[in-house]
Amino acid sequence: MPKQTRILTTRLTAVAVAAVLVTGAQAQTLDSTVARESRINQDAAASQQRVTRLAQQTADLLAEYRQVVRQAESLAVYNDQLEKVVVDQRNEVTSINEQLAGLEDTNRGVVPLMLEMIDALGQIVESDMPFRLEERRARVERLRDMMDQADVTTSEKYRRIMEAYQGELEYGRTTEAYSEALPSTGQTVEFLRVGRTLLVYQTSDQETTGWFNPTTREFESLPDRFRLEVKEGLSIARNEKAPDLVTLPVPGPEVAQ
Template sequence: MPKSTLHRFELASMLACLALLWLGTAQAQAQPLDNAVQTETKINNDAAASQERINNLARQTQDLLSEYRAVVREVESLKIYNENLEQVVTDQRNEVESINNQLAGLEETNRGVVPLMLEMIDALGQIIEADIPFRIEERRARVERLSDMMDQAEVTASEKYRRVMEAYQGELEFGRTTEAYSDTLPTTGQTVDFLRVGRTLLVYQTSDQSATGWFNPSTRAFEELPSRYTLEVKKGISIAKNEKAPDLVVLPTPGPEVAE
C-alpha cells in the first residue's frame, strides 16, 4: 500500500473514532436533559392542577360567603318583620279591648236611646196628625216604617237613630218650602192639584178650575173658596211648578189665633 494511501486511511479512522466519541458524548448529555424537561413538565402540570384546585376552592368559598350574606339579610328582614308584626298584634289587641269596652258602654247607651227613639216616633206621628194634611198618606207610611224598624234586630241602633232624625229633618224642610203636587181630595175622591205653602196653607184646584178650595185649620176640613181665589190659586200652582216666574199671589191665610 502506498504511503499516501496509508496516511489517508489512518486519518479517516481517526475521524471515525472522533465521530463515535462525540456521538457517545452527545447521547450521554441528552439523557439528563430529557429528564430535566420531563421533570419541568410534571412540575408545570402539578402547578396547573394545584391552581385549578385553588380556583375551585376560591369559587366555593365565594359561593358560601354569598349564601352566608343572603342568610344574614334574610334573618335581619325576618327580625324587622317580627318586630313590626308584634307591634301590629299589640295594636290589634288594644283595639279589640277598646271595642269590647265600647260595646259594654253601647249596651247601656241603647237602653237609654231606644226608649227615646220610640218617644220621638210617637211624637212625629202626633205632629203629622195635628198638621195640615199634605201628603198625609206618605207621611203616615214613613212613621209606620220607623215603628216597624224598631223591632228589626238586623238594623243597628245608630242606623235607627239616623233614620228617625232623617224623618224629623224632612218634616222641618216642609216648613221652609213650597210645592205643587197632584193627589186625591179626601172629601170627593177627585184628583186635584194641591198647592202647599210651608206648613201654613194648603189649597187645591181641579184641572178645569171648576172647583177651588183649601184646608181650613180652624174646622180641620176641606172647604171651597170664593171664585175670586180661582185665578190666584191657579197662578200659585203654576209658579210652584216653575211654569211661571215668581210673583205676588193673594191666597187665604188663617189668622194668628187660628194657627195656634
C-alpha cells in the same frame, strides 16, 4: 502504518467513544429533567385549577353568607315591625271590645228614645195639616217596622229617623203644587201648599176652590173671588209663572187657652 500513528488513532477512537458515551448520558439526564419539569408543570396546572375552583367556591360561599346575613337582618326588622303591629292590633281589639260593651249600654238608652221620636213624629203628622197625608203616614210606619229589623244598625236607624224629621222641617220652608184625592169627596184635585201655613185646592175645571180650615180641621169651599188667586198660586208653585203676590186666605192666630 508507523507505530506512533496507530497509537494516536487508537487514542482518538477512545476519546470519540468516551464522548459518545458522555453525550448519551447527558441526553438521558436531559430527557429525565424535561419529563420531571413537564410533570411539575402539569401538577402545577392541576394545583392552580384546584386553587381557582376553591377560590370560586369560597367566593360563592361568601356571597351566600352575606345574602343570608342580609336576609336575617331584614327578617329581624320585619319581625320587630310585625310585633308592633300585633301589639297594636291587640290594643285595638281591646278598645273595640270596650266600645262594644259601652255601645250595648248606649243602645239600651237610645232605642227607647228613638221609639219615642217615631211616636212623636206620628203625632205631628196626624195633628198637622193633611198634606201628603198617606205618604207621611207610610214613612212613619216604615220607621216603626225598621226598629224591629236586626240587620239595620242602631246608628242607621237613628239616621233614618233624623232624615224623617228633616223632611218634616223642610215642609215648613217650601211651597208646592201636587195632585191628590180630596179626603172629603175622593175627587182628585190640585193642592197648593204654602209651608205649613196654608193648604188650598182647586178642581181641574176650576169650578171648585177650597181650603183646609185649621180651626174646624175640615176641607171647606172658598168664595169665588179666590178662584183666580189659587189658580195663579198653583202656576207659580209649578214654576209656570214668575213669582208674584197673590191674595190667599190665611188663618188668623189662635188665642191660647
